[in-house]
Amino acid sequence: MLSDSDMATVMVNSAPSSDGPVPHAVSVSDILVNGPSSTVEDYITETTEETKTEESQLDMFRSKGPSSPALWTTRRDGEVKLRLDQHGIGSEKPKTVNELLQESVRKYGDYFALASKKGDKWIKQTYRQYYEECRKAAKSFIKLGLQRFHGVGILGFNSAEWFIADIGAIxxxxxxxxxxTTNSPEACQYVAENSGANILIVENDKQLQKILEVQHKLPLLKAIIQYNDELKEKRPNLYTWSEFMSLGRDIPDSQLDTIIDSQKPNQCCTLIYTSGTTGQPKGVMLSHDNITWTALSAGRYVRLTEGPEQQELVISYLPLSHIAAQMIDIWLPIAFGAQVFFARPDALKGSLVDTLREVRPTAFMGVPRVWEKMEEKMKSVGAKSSALRRKVAAWAKEVGLQTNLKRMKGSSELPVNFRLARQLVYKKVRKGLGLDRCTKCYTGAAPITKETLEFFLSLDIPVYELYGMSESSGPHTVSLPETFMITSCGKEVTGCRTMIYKPDSDGSGEICFSGRHIFMGYLNMEDKTKEAIDEEGWLHSGDLGKHDKNGFLYITGRIKELIITAGGENIPPVPIEDAVKEAVPIISNLMLIGDKAKFLSMLLTLKCNVDGETGEPEDDLTPDVIAYCLKLGSKATKVSDIVGGKDKAVYAAIQKGITSVNEKATSxxxxxxxxxxLEKDFSIAGGQLGPTMKLKRPVVMKMYKDQIDQFYTDV
Known part of the structure; x- marks a missing residue:
């Protein structure tokens, strides 16, 4: 376990504050009185005339007349029919991004919104300052010639400038x-070209060089802005952030307001590009309403507290080009007045835990690899503890797991040994991780193993799975403390609906979504849009899943990943892959193979250290793997020791684990x-993993074709 000495201390002058407004703030009562949120229900209590006006505005979006918009569009200037419900949260009045921002300023104007660390101090901006900066950026974009419905591409690590550029563009x-940020120059060019980007924002010279390499192929590009570091050279239409922010000072407010007033909730404002694991990335068109409604609905569902009540604190570190980070870091905080702290760029290379300890967030989202890395680090630290400490930890974890599994099934009992373990172990672990006041720990964007979920559950840290996609504006189902089943991704966010399409005898079929969070369409890709949204408006996710008797959703695989053997049997690979990972804890990545083949085979990689700078996997095994090998009687310390010499003890242990999985196979x-x-682990840098650590199966099949072919020769 992590000792008290491992825990970072926080300087008083730099400690994050959630104690509300800065000294000159208006009173909380003023904020609450002057800035109520508008809902359809609020208007019912107004005059009859106002009610009629409100209803006529909503009817505009509900209209089913011959000239009304369709449920989808692929045009950059297109409009869609909003999927408004007659009652409940799905009937809330549609808002533009600007309306959400203005509401946020009314409610939380003098509360801190963004915190960026410069040296050892947090530099903070209030919601009022944040909005003004976004307006400044918008004026500068107008000055640079940003055309309506054209892109502003942002290429860099999370920062206040990223947020301001994003909102300013809208x-x-x-x-x-x-x-x-991991995109090649060619991949950057594709996104810039496809989005019709007039302006590109880059973090530093490294990202700038990618754009300069392809700039001659981007005729619509008018300017490049670099928001970090000094420019290494002066070029026409290349600006520093401060130069950019002063460009629009002559643009009158009225000119910007005219553009803002022309925006409608059912028009596109954001493009999220899919990671392209199965082909060219698709530009997912999200409307103002997709973003503003989803933030409201999801935030209420997970019971985020509003700023004046108790300000939520979050850390921004996951790639903002992904919908999960945008929704959690940008839009939910604006809707609920949370304070966002920006992690260091090397967060995923080791510094994240320092930021966690300093900020002590109230909500935290980690992709599975983040939770796995935490687990590995804690096991490594635990292995070096004294025998007594290890014994206490093992006891506490057993108590924690059994108690929490019972709580998951409805028990409210907290036995004495659990309360004792909480004092001796759980509280210290939470403090050591910086999660001591975090009541909402989430995972999503890729599958997580049952082993990792149980590891944290045993330490009284339930990690709640959420599920969704770019095309659903982020979350569709979420687990909550009172609706939580391990390995399930929870139940639908209020206002969202699920259908299992063509279920088999086991109840498993394609997961389809409906609700106001469903995207507008893929930019300029009509065929792909028609594949995704059926005639009745259901979004087909491409994921396979089923509901249990209590309505919990379980993901069982992806249709495109489904292995159909030569004998015609349909096999989803993920459950088998997860079972092998659980049976053989030294495995890092793996891939099941067998499409159109007579039998299943598998490629596996070992857990190893990763180069902090490049993200490349190294030859050195992780400490927990070395310890595991020692128990087997192997002295291996490197991947090459095991693979090169076909280490008998390790190979036997892997075979034993695979045999145990085979024994449970249904056929x-x-x-x-x-x-x-394999001699080397999969990685983003190596091309086998996407930006959110998803396995690129077609890439792996191509890269390791020789090894795969070898499985099926002489059969």
Whole structure:
């Protein structure tokens, strides 16, 4: 376990504050009185005339007349029919992004919104200052010639400038377009070209060079802005952030307000590009209403507290080109007045835990790899503890797991040994991780193993799974403390609906979504849009899943990943892959193979250290793998020791784990007949994993074709 000495101390002058407004703030009562949120229900109590006006505005979006918009569009200037409900949260009045921002300023204007660390101090901006900066950026975009419904591409690590550029682009009438920092120059070019980007924002010279390499292929590009570091060279139409922010000082408010007033809730404001694991990235068009309604509905569902009540604190570190980070870091905080702290750029290389300890967030989202890395680190630290400490930890974890599994099934009993373990172990672990006041720990964006979920549950840290996609504006189902089943991704956010399409005898079929969070369409891709949204308006996710008798949703695989053997049996790979990972804890990544083949085979990689700068996997095994090998009687410390020498003890242990999984297989076709250990782990840098650590199966099939072919020769 992490000792008290491991815990970072926070300097008084730099400690994050959630104690409300800065000294010159108006009173909380003023904020609450002057800034109520508008709902359809509020208007019912107004005069009859006002009610009629409100209803006529909503009817505009509900209209089903011959000239009314369709449920989807692929045009950049297109409009869609909003999926308004007659009652409940789905009937809330549609808002534009600007309306959400103005409401936020009325409610939380003098509360801190953004916190950026400069040296050892947090530099903070209030919601009022934040909005003014967004308007300034919007005016500068207008000055640079940003055209209506054209992109502003943002390529860099999370920062206040990223947020301001994103919102400024929307206010100026353009599209906010995040670009993955891991993208190649060619991939950046594709997104810029597809989105019709007039302006590109880059973090530093490294990202700038990617754009300069392809700039001659981007005729619509008018300007590039670099928001971090000094410019290494002066070029035409290349600006620093401060230069950019002063460009629009001559643009009158009235000019910006005219553009803002022309915006409608059912028009596109943001493009999210899919990671392209199965082909060219698609530009997911999200409307103002997609974003503002989803933030409201999801925030209420997970019971985020509003700023004046108790300000939520979150850390921004996941890629903002992904919908999960945008919704959690940008839009939910604006809707509920949370304070966002920006992590350091090397967060995923080790500094995240320091930021966690300093900020002590109230809500935290980690992709599975983040939770797995925490688990590995804690196991490594625990292995070096004294025998007594290890014994106490093992006891506490057993008590924690059993108690929480019972609580998950409805028990409210907290036995004495659990309360004792909480004092001796759980509280210290939470404090050591910086999660001591975090009541909402989430995971999503990729599958997480049952082993990792149980590890944290045993330490009284329930990690709640959420599920959704770019095309659903982020969350569709979420687990909550009172609706939580391990390995399930919870139940629908209020106002969202699920259908299991063509279920099999086990109840498993394609998961389909409906609600106001469903995207507008893929930019300029009509065929792909028609594949995704059916004639009745259901979004087909491409994921396979089923509901249990209590309505919990379980993901069982992806249709495109489904393995159909030569014998015609349909096999979802993920459950088998998860079972092997659980049976063989030294495995880092793996992939099941067998489409159109006579039997299943598998590629596996070992857990190893990762280069902090490049993200490349190294040859050195992680400490927990070395310890595991020692228990087997192996002295291996490197991947090459095991793979190169075909280490008998390790290979036997892997075979034993795979055999145990095979014994539980429902048919012979689902048994793994052959497997191979690869010399190098999968990584983003290597191309086998996408930006959110999702496995790029077609890439792996191509890269390791020789090894795969070898499985099926001489058969």
């Amino acid at each position: 206010l100026a009438g353009g599209f906010a377009v995040g670009i993955y 012979n076709a689902q048994k793994i007949q052959k497997w191979a250990l």
